[in-house]
Amino acid sequence: xxxxxxxxxxxxxxxxxxxxxxxxxxxxxxxxxxxxxxxxxxxxxxxxxxxxxxxxxxxxxxxxxxxxxxxxxxxxxxxxxxxxxxxxxxxxxxxxxxxxxxxxxxxxxxxxxxxxxxxxxxxxxxxxxxxxxxxxxxxxxxxxxxxxxxxxxxxxxxxxxxxxxxxxxxxxxxxxxxxxxxxxxxxxxxxxxxxxxxxxxxxxxxxxxxxxxxxxxxxxxxxxxxxxxxxxxxxxxxxxxxxxxxxxxxxxxxxxxxxxxxxxxxxxxxxxxxxxxxxxxxxxxxxxxxxxxxxxxxxxxxxxxxxxxxxxxxxxxxxxxxxxxxxxxxxxxxxxxxxxxxxx
Amino acid sequence: xxxxxxxxxxxxxxxxxxxxxxxxxxxxxxxxxxxxxxxxxxxxxxxxxxxxxxxxxxxxxxxxxxxxxxxxxxxxxxxxxxxxxxxxxxxxxxxxxxxxxxxxxxxxxxxxxxxxxxxxxxxxxxxxxxxxxxxxxxxxxxxxxxxxxxxxxxxxxxxxxxxxxxxxxxxxxxxxxxxxxxxxxxxxxxxxxxxxxxxxxxxxxxxxxxxxxxxxxxxxxxxxxxxxxxxxxxxxxxxxxxxxxxxxxxxxxxxxxxxxxxxxxxxxxxxxxxxxxxxxxxxxxxxxxxxxxxxxxxxxxxxxxxxxxxxxxxxxxxxxxxxxxxxxxxxxxxxxxxxxxxxx
Numbered sequence: 207x208x209x210x211x212x213x214x215x216x217x218x219x220x221x222x223x224x225x226x227x228x229x230x231x232x233x234x235x236x237x238x239x240x241x242x243x244x245x246x247x248x249x250x251x252x253x254x255x256x257x258x259x260x261x262x263x264x265x266x267x268x269x270x271x272x273x274x275x276x277x278x279x280x281x282x283x284x285x286x287x288x289x290x291x292x293x294x295x296x297x298x299x300x301x302x303x304x305x306x307x308x309x310x311x312x313x314x315x316x317x318x319x320x321x322x323x324x325x326x327x328x329x330x331x332x333x334x335x336x337x338x339x340x341x342x343x344x345x346x347x348x349x350x351x352x353x354x355x356x357x358x359x360x361x362x363x364x365x366x367x368x369x370x371x372x373x374x375x376x377x378x379x380x381x382x383x384x385x386x387x388x389x390x391x392x393x394x395x396x397x398x399x400x401x402x403x404x405x406x407x408x409x410x411x412x413x414x415x416x417x418x419x420x421x422x423x424x425x426x427x428x429x430x431x432x433x434x435x436x437x438x439x440x441x442x443x444x445x446x447x448x449x450x451x452x453x454x455x456x457x458x459x460x461x462x463x464x465x466x467x468x469x470x471x472x473x474x475x476x477x478x479x480x481x482x483x484x485x486x487x488x489x490x491x492x493x494x495x496x497x498x499x500x501x502x503x504x505x506x507x508x509x510x511x512x513x514x515x516x517x518x519x520x521x522x523x524x525x526x527x528x529x530x531x532x533x534x535x536x537x538x539x540x541x542x543x544x545x546x547x548x549x550x
Numbered sequence: 551x552x553x554x555x556x557x558x559x560x561x562x563x564x565x566x567x568x569x570x571x572x573x574x575x576x577x578x579x580x581x582x583x584x585x586x587x588x589x590x591x592x593x594x595x596x597x598x599x600x601x602x603x604x605x606x607x608x609x610x611x612x613x614x615x616x617x618x619x620x621x622x623x624x625x626x627x628x629x630x631x632x633x634x635x636x637x638x639x640x641x642x643x644x645x646x647x648x649x650x651x652x653x654x655x656x657x658x659x660x661x662x663x664x665x666x667x668x669x670x671x672x673x674x675x676x677x678x679x680x681x682x683x684x685x686x687x688x689x690x691x692x693x694x695x696x697x698x699x700x701x702x703x704x705x706x707x708x709x710x711x712x713x714x715x716x717x718x719x720x721x722x723x724x725x726x727x728x729x730x731x732x733x734x735x736x737x738x739x740x741x742x743x744x745x746x747x748x749x750x751x752x753x754x755x756x757x758x759x760x761x762x763x764x765x766x767x768x769x770x771x772x773x774x775x776x777x778x779x780x781x782x783x784x785x786x787x788x789x790x791x792x793x794x795x796x797x798x799x800x801x802x803x804x805x806x807x808x809x810x811x812x813x814x815x816x817x818x819x820x821x822x823x824x825x826x827x828x829x830x831x832x833x834x835x836x837x838x839x840x841x842x843x844x845x846x847x848x849x850x851x852x853x854x855x856x857x858x859x860x861x862x863x864x865x866x867x868x869x870x871x872x873x874x875x876x877x878x879x880x881x882x883x884x885x886x887x888x889x890x891x892x893x894x
Contacts, residue, residue, distance in 0.1 A: 283639075289814035289840055291757070294785075295627075295639045299668075324643075330684045340674045340684060341712050344697070344705070351706040353688070353695050361688070362695040368685050413635070417783045427815040439761040441638075443783040470633035471771040496633055 239447035243389065247421050250387045253394060256380055260318065260398045263378040267316045272376075273405045273542070275315045276395055278412035279303020280322025282385035286441060288424045293384075294441070296413035300325030302466075302499070302531070303411040307377070308367070309535035310409070316376050318399075320391055320412070323381035329368035333361075385415045389449060396457035404546045406461035408453065409538065413468065417443035450486040462545040463488035464538055470496045476514065479506040490541055492534065500530055505537065583791035587733065591765050594731045597738060600724055604662065604742045607722040611660045616720075617749045617886070619659045620739055622756035623647020624666025626729035630785060632768045637728075638785070640757035644669030646810070646843070646875070647755040651721070652711070653879035654753070660720050662743075664735055664756070667725035673712035677705075729759045733793060740801035748893045750805035751886050752797065757812065761787035794830040806889040807832035808882055814840045820858065823850040834885055836878065844874055849881065 250256075267274050280303060281296030304326035307317045311328065319328065326334065333343060343361070345354040353361055371377040380395075382388040399406040419441075454463060467482060469475045472495050479491040483506060493504040502518040517533040594600075611618050624647060625640030648670035651661045655672065663672065670678065677687060687705070689698040697705055715721040724739075726732045743750040763785075798807060811826060813819045816839055823835040827850060837848040846862040861877040 291641050291814065291840060293639055295637055297635050334678065334684050340678050341709055344709050346709060351697050351702050351709050358695050365685055365688050365690060365695050438789060439787040441785040445782060470635065496635060
């Protein structure tokens with residue numbers, strides 16, 4: 207069969223001569239890679255509005271004195287057409303991000319929630335992605351529609367937390383869909399968060415594509431089959447520059463930065479986490495495996511020999527609905543407090 | 551720049567010699583293509599359960615004497631890995647399918663709703679994909695959570711319709727995610743619907759991928775960048791066999807079949823619709839453009855010279871929330887009644 211190994215690109219494109227091939231992962235982005243990205247790809251039209259909202263939110267919390275965390279959540283898309291019918295997506299319902307945001311709010315943080323549109327949101331997540339329809343939470347009682355009494359107690363508690371976050375202006379919800387929207391938004395938000403120095407925390411849980419189709423390569427219309435011999439489709443994607451290093455170096459130096467590493471092969475998880483720390487010099491990588499991500503995660507820290515700490519739920523805790531974010535967030539906050547203390 | 555036209559596959563794979571290159575679109579699937587698909591790809595584990603539910607639903611409505619429509623809705627995914635982190639998706643929130651299902655139910659049809667999991671559902675669609683959170687429909691009144699009085703009247707009406715469909719067993723909701731799950735499900739449901747002969751209607755609104763990665767090509771784990779020189783990713787996909795013809799010929803001959811054609815280039819829409827009719831010999835293609843799909847659609851019929859009828863909403867109707875499905879469904883039903891009459 208031809209193309210039996212469809213994922214392997216067998217000829218080295220000339221453009222990549224600058225790449226250090228000694229690291230068995232993406233080359234570290236040359237500083238020019240990111241600049242070039244923002245020069246050759248178009249900013250989303252709403253970017254100024256997003257900057258304004260973010261700036262007001264941060265100024266507000268400079269006054270309240272709260273620590274502010276940027277939680278990114280959900281998967282980015284890579285459109286394969288300009289009028290997008292087809293796109294490449296990253297698996298993520300946004301559970302980790304939406305759940306973590308709630309725990310940060312309950313721990314006294316103000317939260318900027320940069321999420322994939324229609325992925326899970328803090329609080330509403332408890333109801334929105336259930337396979338049984340939203341209307342199943344309702345009931346008709348004396349000709350009036352009500353919350354089904356079965357659910358009303360727990361829903362009231364969640365509703366009150368949600369209202370508190372809204373009333374106190376503790377939660378700024380910003381959406382993205384494409385990886386391009388995500389990258390431009392991340393840059394803008396980071397530069398605003400820079401004002402908070404060490405009080406800013408980055409919690410980058412979004413599943414960001416490692417690949418993208420430069421706008422210069424995007425076909426205008428839906429890909430037509432006659433474009434391909436034999437109706438085959440070959441999609442040829444460029445690597446997304448690694449913006450994490452730029453975030454650490456120049457967008458928001460002083461902030462504490464936590465990134466995630468999701469793998470499916472446990473044999474490479476720690477190696478990849480350590481590589482990320484060595485490369486980007488940020489403070490913390492939280493590693494997890496797709497298969498067990500709700501039961502166990504691992505902290506790999508920058509300091510010294512990259513100490514490794516696993517956090518696990520027992521099967522009993524899992525069965526009782528304990529969420530692993532109840533272990534993650536307090537420990538991330540400990541790291542953040544230590545970070546603030548060290549940089550006083 | 552290398553790969554400047556990333557979507558074009560420049561060498562004709564040997565496997566495609568049988569293909570008729572005179573038609574400027576996908577080759578007609580050789581009968582062996584579909585058989586080969588079902589032999590070389592694994593059926594979803596839940597398929598027998600799905601067959602059982604479908605069979606009971608259809609037997610129930612053989613008794614009620616209702617016409618039964620299969621509405622397919624939402625986009626299919628093409629996993630790029632076996633432990634799926636990345637996948638190719640088709641743009642679709644499921645609006646057309648979910649909305650159409652409601653109009654079919656209100657017109658007395660029983661509906662099998664084969665939909666992309668977490669895409670819009672009949673009735674709950676009015677609330678689930680709003681960007682303002684589901685909890686925004688609630689209110690705390692005297693320490694009790696209630697539906698916000700602003701929304702309760704319209705929500706009650708929708709709830710009652712939803713309950714009616716449930717109580718009368720008029721709606722069978724079946725999910726899929728991957729194109730493989732969709733194809734196996736379509737085959738099973740079609741063979742069950744065959745019992746209803748002309749009383750069965752197919753309304754295939756799902757955005758089904760034209761391409762897939764055969765299981766034999768799927769990498770087990772998350773694609774690692776070191777697999778690619780320079781961190782580029784090349785995805786090489788095979789065409790999905792065209793099952794519509796098999797549906798017409800042998801799965802459910804006698805049923806009326808309506809398919810959709812979504813394009814972004816209006817200059818090719820009618821050509822593609824006519825090609826589909828000529829190739830698959832089904833009864834009706836409903837054409838629409840991504841940009842205007844909520845405002846205008848076109849019927850292209852099999853009979854004679856493929857008569858073309860446009861249905862459009864005025865801007866005023868659009869502004870008043872009139873849904874174009876209120877024009878589509880009654881006219882599809884007219885075609886179905888004619889189909890039944892002709893085959894008495």
